[in-house]
Amino acid sequence: MVTIANRTEIRTRFAEGVRLRIVFEFFLHGLLFLCAAVSILTTIGIVLVLLMESLQFFRDVSVWEFLTGTEWTPKFKPQHFGILPLFCGTFLVAGGSALIAVPLGLGTAIYLSEYASPLVRDIVKPLLEILAGIPSVVYGYLAVVFVSPVIRSWFPSADLFNAANACVVVGIMIMPMIVSMSEDVLRSVPRSLREGAYALGASKLDVTVRVIVPAALSGIVASILLAIARAVGETMAVSLAAGATPRLTLNPLESVQTMTAYIVQVSRGDTPTGTLEYRTLFAVGLTLFISTFVLNIIAQWILSRVREKYE
Amino acid sequence: MSLSEHSSGRPFAKLASRLFTIMCASCTLLCVSILAILLWNVTSYGWDSLNWDLLTNYPSRFAEKSGIKSALVGSLYLIGLTALFSVPIGVGSAIYLEEYAPRTRWRTLVQLNIANLAGVPSIVYGILGLGLFVRAMHLNRSVMAGALTLTLVVLPIVILASQEALRAVPSTIRQASYALGATRWQTIWHQLLPAALPGILTGVILAISRALGEAAPLVAIGAATYVRFLPENLLTDEFSALPLQIFNWTDQPQKGFHQVAAAGIVVLLAVLICMNAIAIVLRYRFQKKVKVVTFNRILVYRGIFPKRIETNGARIDIIE
Numbered sequence: 028m029v030t031i032a033n034r035t036e037i038r039t040r041f042a043e044g045v046r047l048r049i050v051f052e053f054f055l056h057g058l059l060f061l062c063a064a065v066s067i068l069t070t071i072g073i074v075l076v077l078l079m080e081s082l083q084f085f086r087d088v089s090v091w092e093f094l095t096g097t098e099w100t101p102k103f104k105p106q107h108f109g110i111l112p113l114f115c116g117t118f119l120v121a122g123g124s125a126l127i128a129v130p131l132g133l134g135t136a137i138y139l140s141e142y143a144s145p146l147v148r149d150i151v152k153p154l155l156e157i158l159a160g161i162p163s164v165v166y167g168y169l170a171v172v173f174v175s176p177v178i179r180s181w182f183p184s185a186d187l188f189n190a191a192n193a194c195v196v197v198g199i200m201i202m203p204m205i206v207s208m209s210e211d212v213l214r215s216v217p218r219s220l221r222e223g224a225y226a227l228g229a230s231k232l233d234v235t236v237r238v239i240v241p242a243a244l245s246g247i248v249a250s251i252l253l254a255i256a257r258a259v260g261e262t263m264a265v266s267l268a269a270g271a272t273p274r275l276t277l278n279p280l281e282s283v284q285t286m287t288a289y290i291v292q293v294s295r296g297d298t299p300t301g302t303l304e305y306r307t308l309f310a311v312g313l314t315l316f317i318s319t320f321v322l323n324i325i326a327q328w329i330l331s332r333v334r335e336k337y338e
Numbered sequence: 339m340s341l342s343e344h345s346s347g348r349p350f351a352k353l354a355s356r357l358f359t360i361m362c363a364s365c366t367l368l369c370v371s372i373l374a375i376l377l378w379n380v381t382s383y384g385w386d387s388l389n390w391d392l393l394t395n396y397p398s399r400f401a402e403k404s405g406i407k408s409a410l411v412g413s414l415y416l417i418g419l420t421a422l423f424s425v426p427i428g429v430g431s432a433i434y435l436e437e438y439a440p441r442t443r444w445r446t447l448v449q450l451n452i453a454n455l456a457g458v459p460s461i462v463y464g465i466l467g468l469g470l471f472v473r474a475m476h477l478n479r480s481v482m483a484g485a486l487t488l489t490l491v492v493l494p495i496v497i498l499a500s501q502e503a504l505r506a507v508p509s510t511i512r513q514a515s516y517a518l519g520a521t522r523w524q525t526i527w528h529q530l531l532p533a534a535l536p537g538i539l540t541g542v543i544l545a546i547s548r549a550l551g552e553a554a555p556l557v558a559i560g561a562a563t564y565v566r567f568l569p570e571n572l573l574t575d576e577f578s579a580l581p582l583q584i585f586n587w588t589d590q591p592q593k594g595f596h597q598v599a600a601a602g603i604v605v606l607l608a609v610l611i612c613m614n615a616i617a618i619v620l621r622y623r624f625q626k627k628v629k630v631v632t633f634n635r636i637l638v639y640r641g642i643f644p645k646r647i648e649t650n651g652a653r654i655d656i657i658e
Contacts, residue, residue: 048521055523059438062430066452066497069490073462076469134365142359143366151366153618158373160544160614162551164581165380165603168588172596173379199372206369232355253457260459262554263581267588287461287554294464294558300473312465316458323457327450 077316080309087303093310099273099289101304108307110314112273116283117318120193120265121258123279127198129251132205136247139206140213141235152207159203166196167267175268178280185280188270194279196264201254208253212246212333213239249329256322260315262287286315377607384600392601396566397583401594406602408565409583412481413550415569416579419485420492420549425542427489428496429531432538435497436504437526456494463491464558472559479560481572484579487555492545499541503534536620543617547610553581580606 085093088108096109135155139148170192178192179185216239224238240247270282271292284292289311298305395405439445467487477483507530515525531538562576563586569575580602587599 052521052523056438059430059434062427063434063439063448065427066431066455066493067448069455069466069493070451072470073458073466076466077462080469131365131368134362135369138359138362138366142362147366151370153614154370154373156618157611157614158369158376160547160551160610161376162553162581162606162610164551164553164585164588165607168584168596168599168603169376169379171588172383172600199376202369230351230355232351232358235358256457260457260461262459262461262557263585267585287459290461290465291554291557294468294560309465309469312462316462319457319459319462320454323454326457327453 073316077309077313080306081313084303084306084310087306088310097275099284101307106303108310110286110311112275113284113286113289113311114314114318115275115277116190116269116273117259117285117287117315119190119277119279119283120197120261120269120285121255123190123194124197124201124258125251125255127194128202128205128254131198132202132254133209133247135202135206136209136213137235137240140210141231141239152210155203155206158199159207161200162263163200163261164263164267166200167264170196170264170268182280186270186272186282188268188282189280190269190283191279193265193269193285196268197258197261200261200264201257204254204257205250208250209243209247212243212250215246216242245329246333249326249333252322252326252329256319256326259322260287260319262291266291286311286318290315380600380603380607384597384602384604387597387601388604392598392605397564397578401592401598404587404595404598406580406583406605408568409578409580409602410605411568412565412577413580415481415572415577416485416488417546417550419481419572420488421542421546423485423489424492424496424545424549428493428542428545429500429538431493432497432500432504433526433530436501437522437530452494452497456498459554460491460552461554461558463487464555466490467555467559477573479562479576480574481569481577483559484556484561484577485572487559488549488552491552491555492549495545495548496541499544500534500538503537503541504530506537507533536623540617540621543613543620547613547617550613551581551606551610553579553585556582557585 093108093110095111096107097111098107098109099112100107135151139151143151171188174195175187175189175192178189178195179187185191220238220242221234224234229238265285266288269285269288271284271288272282273284273289274281276283290308293304293308298308392405393410394407395403396407397409398404435445435448439448464487467483467490471477471483471486472479475483477486511529511533512525515529520528556579561582562578563582565576565578567575569577584599584602584606587595587602590596
């Protein structure tokens with residue numbers, strides 16, 4: 028028997044379900060929005076924490092002295108707070124590692140995208156991903172135990188820990204990044220460009236070097252910039268391998284200190300909170316953040332242009 | 339190919355082409371052999387210290403008595419908590435950005451922000467953790483402070499990978515689900531997430547392995563390197579972590595500690611390579627299967643309707 032009561036009951040239950048649903052959906056929408064807000068809050072947090080302590084620091088040390096000073100001696104009297112030696116150390120290591128990683132990485136990327144059989148590619152790419160997944164402290168260990176003795180036997184005048192040491196391991200470290208990103212860009216070059224070049228009688232070498240690589244150039248440059256940003260921010264390997272002497276030099280055989288290595292040094296020592304030395308941590312951190320931020324922004328901008336071009 | 343080279347009138351074209359191929363191939367070979375040499379060196383160096391005592395001993399002033407017990411347990415706590423925090427938040431923000439957020443300039447900005455966060459050096463996150471979790475929230479140098487800091491480090495990885503996975507789900511699935519009367523969340527929970535799961539899992543595994551190997555942010559928040567106990571209270575107790583312990587031993591001048599460090603590295607790499615292998619297998623399966631999404635789930639939709647409707651005394655079961 029169908030009764031009216033039954034029908035209305037079904038209808039009210041239905042309506043209740045809808046109402047609950049709407050509330051639930053609304054609630055979830057808000058919750059997910061909060062999740063997405065975390066990443067924005069992280070950025071704001073980083074900027075606030077770095078700026079607040081850095082402003083305190085710049086009350087005692089002028090920005091001009093910080094940016095142009097050529098001596099970094101926060102631990103001895105007279106104290107000097109010129110970031111240039113740390114900055115120079117950082118970019119010496121980053122540049123040196125790029126010199127190692129770029130030719131090697133680019134050659135591998137070209138081989139994998141243009142020459143290798145699918146089987147080789149399927150084997151090599153995961154292997155390179157393993158190389159990319161090795162923690163940086165392991166590279167630091169390698170630099171200390173294996174690379175350093177080799178460099179010292181070739182160049183006896185080299186310091187025990189030196190920039191070249193760090194360049195080698197950081198170069199190996201960022202190379203997989205260049206390979207995988209460049210390979211993606213090389214493979215996204217439209218087939219029509221290759222076919223057009225072959226139709227004009229170009230050899231495989233011509234097609235690769237004069238057509239594909241130029242077409243993918245902006246993407247390759249972006250991958251190199253991102254790799255350099257990674258090398259600039261690289262911490263554990265560098266602080267183990269490069270030494271701890273802030274020095275304004277371009278000689279890779281000397282011991283240098285990078286910005287990241289300085290932060291590690293201060294963090295490991297017991298520096299009392301609120302002292303000028305403690306605040307250098309944040310001032311150096313801010314400089315590091317801005318350097319990598321600029322490199323990343325440029326790379327992102329180039330990559331977004333590449334995407335517009337081919338997609 | 340040979341025809342083009344003969345007619346082009348360049349006698350060295352073929353030779354140059356071959357040389358270039360060999361050059362590129364040897365680059366690849368070099369990359370792969372670096373990996374092999376690296377693994378071989380570390381393993382052979384740490385082989386003697388690689389025994390059961392390594393796993394059950396606490397660190398010590400004497401290299402031969404040193405072990406990684408506290409570091410390993412610390413690391414496991416860290417990655418467990420990091421996964422607990424970063425997966426819901428990361429997947430949640432990916433869902434918001436892909437499925438909810440209107441395509442405005444704000445979304446582009448948030449997206450750019452996440453891409454940039456992925457490139458921020460991990461030590462900068464460490465400084466943030468020092469200022470926010472250690473000092474402002476008074477978590478001191480506890481496991482929780484470390485895990486929260488690592489969560490921020492790996493969050494961009496989880497978000498970007500999950501977004502990628504959600505984007506790869508064919509839009510026909512969404513449309514079919516909406517057409518059957520499903521709400522937005524029902525579509526996400528019953529259709530999109532199951533379809534995107536392998537991709538999301540890959541990202542999560544990569545993020546966790548990053549968290550496992552990360553030492554710089556832990557150094558910055560001041561985590562201890564010499565801990566002879568296991569953390570019991572996650573909110574107060576000090577901790578150590580495997581990469582931190584390795585860092586500390588490598589920094590010692592004595593060769594004995596280098597050997598223990600090598601053994602520690604072998605343990606760390608073994609865990610990491612297993613995790614990476616799972617991620618790679620997942621992704622390869624995912625790449626092949628992405629188009630074959632189970633449509634049977636969508637046939638009967640368990641939506642706003644009750645599971646069972648009783649009318650006229652007859653019962654209609656909604657089959658699943």
